[in-house]
Amino acid sequence: MVSRISKDTQLCISLSGRPSNIGTRFHNYLYAELGLDFVYKAFRPSNIADAVAGIRGLGIRGAGVSMPFKETVLPMMDVLHDSARAIESVNTIVNDDGILHAYNTDYQAVVDLLAAHEVDPTVPVVIAGSGGMAKAVAAALRHSGFTEGTVVARNEISGRSLAQKYGYAWRSDATDLSAGLLVNATPIGMSGSGADSEALPFPGSLIASASTVFDVVAMPPETPLIRDAREHGVHTITGAEVIALQAALQFELYTGVKPTSEQIRRASEYSRQ
DSSP states (O other): SSOOOTTEEEEEEEESSOOHHHHHHHHHHHHHHTTTTTTEEEEHHHHHHHHHHHHHHOOOOOOEEESSSSTTTGGGGGGEOOOHHTOOOOOOEETTTTTEEOOHHHHHHHHHHHTTTTTTTOOEEEOOOOHHHHHHHHHHHHHTTSSSEEESSSSSHHHHHHHHHOOEEESSEEEEEEEOOEEOOOOOTTTTTGGGGGSSSSSSHHHHOSSSEEEEESSSSSOOHHHHHHHHTEEEOOOHHHHHHHHHHHHHHHSSSOOOOOHHHHHHHTTTT
């Protein structure tokens, strides 16, 4: 964090139903490392429309948007950039002199991680979820060449809609499915999610037979799904990796400064302490 906050210090925030310290620590670490006159604070808004109006009215430079607000904020934006428009989901707001620009850096983070982990795009994929993060995941998978997939969602309307948009099948549960890649894009396994915090989004047999398991949940760093996959010797991609990459992209949008890979690594490690 900057050593002294002044009238010129720029504020960035996050808007989430379940705020954590991850983004706050990540961004403030890099502000300090790079000597930038910024400060970052997490919020749990009681009224999302009022919160977005506050971004505009107070000149807040940027905002990360998490569940359950990624789709709700869409009509409140002035400019939808390709990443947000394509999947109708926002995870980043940038305020340019009162004009609110919407982006989705989750999408690019998933694309980059699939490539970095060299996940075979010919394997069938099963995606759990049909909300904003699931939209980013499905779009990223199709962009990366994954043509055979199933969306598993209890909400038939949103589940079918998402599956049809990307040429995938829809199922209400994952019973009797098989896949090489499993992606959890639900809050199941997230700290603070009640009974779901220790639950698995997929049957144990499906996890054990997969070649790669990808969990977008960032807290805890090792979710029940990641833990179970590792116990079965399955390759994993974690939510901690997603949040670090998408936060680095947000950081660049807010500040105009691109941190190095080493700076991102250190900020990510610090954010999880």
